[in-house]
Amino acid sequence: MTRRRFLVTSFLILPQVELAGSFFELKIFAATRELETTPSCGGADGVTPQQTAGPFFKPRSPERKSLLEADIRGSRIILEGLVRSTKCQPIHNALIDFWQADANGDYDNSGFRLRGYQLTDGAGRYRLDTIVPGVYPGRTRHIHVRVQAPNGPLLTTQLYFPGETENRRDGIFNPKLLMAVNDSANVKAASFDFVLR
Numbered sequence: 001m002t003r004r005r006f007l008v009t010s011f012l013i014l015p016q017v018e019l020a021g022s023f024f025e026l027k028i029f030a031a032t033r034e035l036e037t038t039p040s041c042g043g044a045d046g047v048t049p050q051q052t053a054g055p056f057f058k059p060r061s062p063e064r065k066s067l068l069e070a071d072i073r074g075s076r077i078i079l080e081g082l083v084r085s086t087k088c089q090p091i092h093n094a095l096i097d098f099w100q101a102d103a104n105g106d107y108d109n110s111g112f113r114l115r116g117y118q119l120t121d122g123a124g125r126y127r128l129d130t131i132v133p134g135v136y137p138g139r140t141r142h143i144h145v146r147v148q149a150p151n152g153p154l155l156t157t158q159l160y161f162p163g164e165t166e167n168r169r170d171g172i173f174n175p176k177l178l179m180a181v182n183d184s185a186n187v188k189a190a191s192f193d194f195v196l197r
């Protein structure tokens with residue numbers, strides 16, 4: 001839930017908390033105001049955590065927003081989000097380089113299948129069209145990514161899928177790197193916002 005949506009939801013709920021009385025409402029209101037003064041992407045806590053690149057990163061991936069190819073099998077997923085600074089400013093032309101396993105849990109180490117980079121648009125947005133990666137022994141389901149603002153430090157990390165039983169057993173899994181995934185539609189829709197130091 002984004003902070004803005006939380007605020008909106010809070011205000012929508014307020015009139016219905018009649019039983020709790022106005023004192024309770026005031027407390028919720030005060031807490032909401034407190035949250036409002038803290039930018040959702042600010043502070044050390046808001047920075048997207050680093051993770052290992054693992055053994056399968058390859059430099060010089062092709063520039064593309066879709067990793068789909070005619071013979072790639074799997075469940076399609078569209079991942080979208082923003083790249084922002086700790087001051088909540090969207091970052092234009094941030095480089096985002098994705099690499100992932102195929103539906104069988106295999107990486108392409110000879111070519112560039114399921115690998116590609118893109119640059120964020122003027123609003124700091126990116127959009128990746130791909131498939132849900134398969135799992136491989138020892139790891140939960142994940143997508144690798146490197147993110148870098150122009151002239152900024154390199155962030156290497158991984159994105160995770162909610163509701164995976166292996167998340168609990170994976171030693172490097174970090175819940176701060178969970179994507180929001182909506183799979184009610186034909187094509188899964190995922191979102192994740194990066195915050196760069």
Ligand code: FE
Pocket residue numbers: 054056139142144
């Ligand atoms: Fe991996």
